[in-house]
Amino acid sequence: MKKSALFPIVITMLFLSKSLIAQDGENNLKNFRFGLIGQPSIAWYKPDNTELMESKGSKLKFAYGLVTDFRLNKVACFSTGIEAHYSGGELGILKDTVIYSYNDDKDTFMLTARNYRVSYITIPITLKMKSSEIGVFTYFGQFGVDLSIKTKARSITDNGYIWKCPYSLPFTSSEPKKNLDITNDMNLFNIGLNIGAGLEYNLEGTTSILVSVNYHNGFTNVLHSTSDELKKATYNSATQKYIYSDYKQNAISNYVSFSLGILF
Numbered sequence: 001m002k003k004s005a006l007f008p009i010v011i012t013m014l015f016l017s018k019s020l021i022a023q024d025g026e027n028n029l030k031n032f033r034f035g036l037i038g039q040p041s042i043a044w045y046k047p048d049n050t051e052l053m054e055s056k057g058s059k060l061k062f063a064y065g066l067v068t069d070f071r072l073n074k075v076a077c078f079s080t081g082i083e084a085h086y087s088g089g090e091l092g093i094l095k096d097t098v099i100y101s102y103n104d105d106k107d108t109f110m111l112t113a114r115n116y117r118v119s120y121i122t123i124p125i126t127l128k129m130k131s132s133e134i135g136v137f138t139y140f141g142q143f144g145v146d147l148s149i150k151t152k153a154r155s156i157t158d159n160g161y162i163w164k165c166p167y168s169l170p171f172t173s174s175e176p177k178k179n180l181d182i183t184n185d186m187n188l189f190n191i192g193l194n195i196g197a198g199l200e201y202n203l204e205g206t207t208s209i210l211v212s213v214n215y216h217n218g219f220t221n222v223l224h225s226t227s228d229e230l231k232k233a234t235y236n237s238a239t240q241k242y243i244y245s246d247y248k249q250n251a252i253s254n255y256v257s258f259s260l261g262i263l264f
Contacts, residue, residue, distance in 0.1 A: 030206050031071045037081075037210065037261030039063040045089030045116065045222070048250035056090040056113055067210070067261060069128065079128040079142060087148075087190075087222075087253050088116040088156075097233040098247055099163060109174065110163045111230065115156040118186060118222070118253075120148040124194055138200040138208070146216055148190040155180040184228045190253060192218040200263065210261040218252035225250060 043061045047053035065083030072078060092113040099108045126144030158177040198212025230247040 033069040033071075033206060033263050035067050035210065035261050035263035037065060037067050037083075037259050039065075039083070039085075039257045039259045041087075041216075041255045041257040043087050043089055043253065043255035045091050045251045046218075046254055047091060048221070048252070052093070052095050053249070053251065054092045054094055056092045056115075059088055059090065059115070061086045061088060061255065063122065063257065065122075067263070069263070074132075075130055077128045077130065079124070079126045079144075081124060083122045083124070085120045085122040085148065087118050087120060087255060089251075089253065090115040091251060096247065098230050099233055100229065100231075108163045109158070109160050109177065111158055111160045113159040114182075115158075116153065116182075116186075117156050118153040119151045120190065121151060122146050122148040126194055130200075133202065136202045138202070139197075140199070140212075141197045142195070142212075142214070144194050146190075146192045146194045148192075150183070150186055150188050150190070153181075153183045153186040155182050182229070185224050185230070187220065187222055187224060189220065190218060190222055191220050192216050192253065196257075198259065206264060208263045210259065210263050212259045214257045214259065216253075216255050216257060218254060220252070221250045222253050223249045223251055 039062065041061045041063065042058045044055055044058040046055055063083045063085040065081055065085075067079065067081040070078040070080075090113060093111060098111045100111070124144060124146050126142040128140050128142040130138055130140040132138070156178065158180060160174055160177075162174045194214055194216050196212050196214030198210065200208040200210055202208045225248060227247040227249055230249075231244045232247045233242045233244055235241075236243050
């Protein structure tokens with residue numbers, strides 16, 4: 001074949017190769033990516049005053065939603081999204097005598113422990129620092145905050161005793177109260193730290209599997225500082241009656257989440 005015939009073919013091949021390389025580079029540094037995640041988590045509540053309340057273990061929770069990444073440079077991106085997030089924990093009451101009602105003429109329920117289930121709409125706002133692609137993997141660390149708005153709250157179970165009138169020991173055992181609406185006893189907003197690490201496994205082009213582990217530490221009280229529904233009962237030996245006052249409560253939400261998703 002003559003050199004004159006080879007020349008346009010070589011030029012065409014070089015042009016196509018250059019275009020493909022440019023496209024790959026553009027994909028690797030795509031300015032905007034989005035995807036979907038599922039996020040099982042292990043959650044617990046940490047009370048502010050451990051002499052009055054105690055954490056009674058962790059609970060399995062879940063979140064799901066949309067994640068978006070905005071590239072700032074080759075190694076950093078602004079990561080956010082929106083999630084339907086289910087949080088909670090169980091708290092036990094140690095010292096205070098806490099009851100639902102304070103009518104001296106009726107038997108009342110004395111609360112000893114409550115298992116919370118709270119629904120939030122959460123917006124994570126984090127800075128994600130990424131490594132260069134190593135084989136098919138890209139590793140990252142992230143740091144930021146979670147902004148959450150409560151949508152609904154329920155007590156899965158309330159454990160306690162029936163307090164018979166006139167109020168005296170011993171208390172009568174009671175079956176747990178279940179699935180109670182406690183939305184009005186929880187704060188509307190919750191803010192917390194979000195720190196984690198993970199990796200992306202590249203499938204093709206800009207499509208990747210996302211895996212990460214994050215620790216979320218609450219900054220704000222998830223409970224109303226003064227309960228809307230619970231009262232503290234203090235016995236007055238002089239009058240031989242109980243005095244009812246506002247019940248103070250404070251706890252933060254902590255959880256460890258395991259994210260699995262796909263980015264495009």
